[in-house]
Amino acid sequence: MKPPAFAYYAPTNLEEALRLLHELVHEQQRDVKLLAGGQSLIPILNMRLAHPDAIIDLNPLESQLSYVRRAGQTVCIGALTRHYMLQDHPEIIRSCPLIAEAVKLIGHAAILTRGTIGGSIIHADPAAELPLVCALLGGSVTLRTVDGSRAVDTQTFFVSYLTTSIELDEILTEVTLPTLPPRTGQAIEEFSLRHGDFALAAAVAQVTLNADSTLADLRLCIGGAGPTPVDCSHVLTSLLNSAPSTEEVKDALRRIDDELDPLEDIHADAAYRKELAQVLAYRAIDRAWQRARAAPVNGTARDD
Numbered sequence: 001m002k003p004p005a006f007a008y009y010a011p012t013n014l015e016e017a018l019r020l021l022h023e024l025v026h027e028q029q030r031d032v033k034l035l036a037g038g039q040s041l042i043p044i045l046n047m048r049l050a051h052p053d054a055i056i057d058l059n060p061l062e063s064q065l066s067y068v069r070r071a072g073q074t075v076c077i078g079a080l081t082r083h084y085m086l087q088d089h090p091e092i093i094r095s096c097p098l099i100a101e102a103v104k105l106i107g108h109a110a111i112l113t114r115g116t117i118g119g120s121i122i123h124a125d126p127a128a129e130l131p132l133v134c135a136l137l138g139g140s141v142t143l144r145t146v147d148g149s150r151a152v153d154t155q156t157f158f159v160s161y162l163t164t165s166i167e168l169d170e171i172l173t174e175v176t177l178p179t180l181p182p183r184t185g186q187a188i189e190e191f192s193l194r195h196g197d198f199a200l201a202a203a204v205a206q207v208t209l210n211a212d213s214t215l216a217d218l219r220l221c222i223g224g225a226g227p228t229p230v231d232c233s234h235v236l237t238s239l240l241n242s243a244p245s246t247e248e249v250k251d252a253l254r255r256i257d258d259e260l261d262p263l264e265d266i267h268a269d270a271a272y273r274k275e276l277a278q279v280l281a282y283r284a285i286d287r288a289w290q291r292a293r294a295a296p297v298n299g300t301a302r303d304d
């Protein structure tokens with residue numbers, strides 16, 4: 001299938017792209033889409049689910065917007081950084097290993113080669129790995145207009161299915177995530193029908209231990225079980241400052257049921273997705289916990 005006709009623009013730097021976007025949106029009232037890796041946008045156009053008047057291709061901005069930089073206790077990732085670059089990047093593996101692990105679960109080689117972190121976050125599929133990880137870790141996204149920029153918390157950026165709080169005249173330029181704290185482990189678990197498919201459900205967890213190995217912090221987010229990644233951490237606070245048994249963790253996890261509101265489709269009904277979420281949540285917590293135990297007190301370590 002072919003997409004509907006649209007005007008195509010390929011600005012050569014970010015400032016030109018922002019000016020063009022402002023002019024098309026505010027002065028010409030055009031419906032504009034930004035093109036990054038095209039792995040979600042192009043299928044949407046081909047299926048005629050969107051009919052933009054104009055496409056602004058961000059790919060010529062790759063030299064400005066594709067990077068990974070450490071800045072104090074954060075890692076800054078340029079919006080056009082492709083998925084494949086994150087899976088083996090030494091700074092990502094050192095400071096934000098959950099990103100490297102999550103990216104390996106995305107689609108197939110072609111999608112990893114072209115897809116970008118910015119595109120995945122703006123597309124905001126509730127089953128997608130990178131929005132889920134960003135919602136768990138906290139941090140922010142930087143949104144630029146011709147007039148300036150604003151930073152939005154990744155825990156509030158996702159509004160609903162395929163919807164974020166980005167405005168029509170904004171470009172996502174950077175994702176900033178906190179680095180892995182000491183005595184902390186992270187893990188992602190998901191289930192999909194075939195390798196590379198979007199997950200039926202997914203869970204990401206982060207466990208931080210006190211000096212006496214009790215739980216100092218426990219975070220859990222579930223994907224594919226509501227309109228946005230669902231933060232279930234607040235349901236698990238009764239486990240903090242203790243060293244809960246397997247049964248106590250599983251008991252606490254039964255309470256996440258009330259937080260989830262999965263869709264039903266031909267692949268799975270809502271009850272099955274909820275049950276899957278509980279199983280995946282336990283596995284993610286268990287693996288994150290093992291990694292936290294193996295982490296050095298003043299640094300970080302991976303078990304693989």
Ligand SMILES: Cc1cc2nc3c(=O)[nH]c(=O)nc-3n(C[C@H](O)[C@H](O)[C@H](O)COP(=O)(O)OP(=O)(O)OC[C@H]3O[C@@H](n4cnc5c(N)ncnc54)[C@H](O)[C@@H]3O)c2cc1C
Pocket residue numbers: 033034035036037038039040041042043058079080105106107108111114115116117118119120121122123127128129130166170171172173196197198199
């Ligand atoms: C067969 C297949 C399987 C897939 N499986 C998975 C999977 O398992 N897990 C997963 O997470 N994803 C999966 N994807 C999606 C993939 O990760 C996409 O790469 C991603 O969702 C979109 O990234 P993109 O760079 O291709 O963005 P595009 O498709 O170019 O754009 C997506 C949306 O974001 C907007 N946008 C892009 N960049 C910016 C920016 N910088 N600022 C503002 N708006 C922007 C676009 O206008 C568009 O609305 C799959 C895709 C396919 C085709």
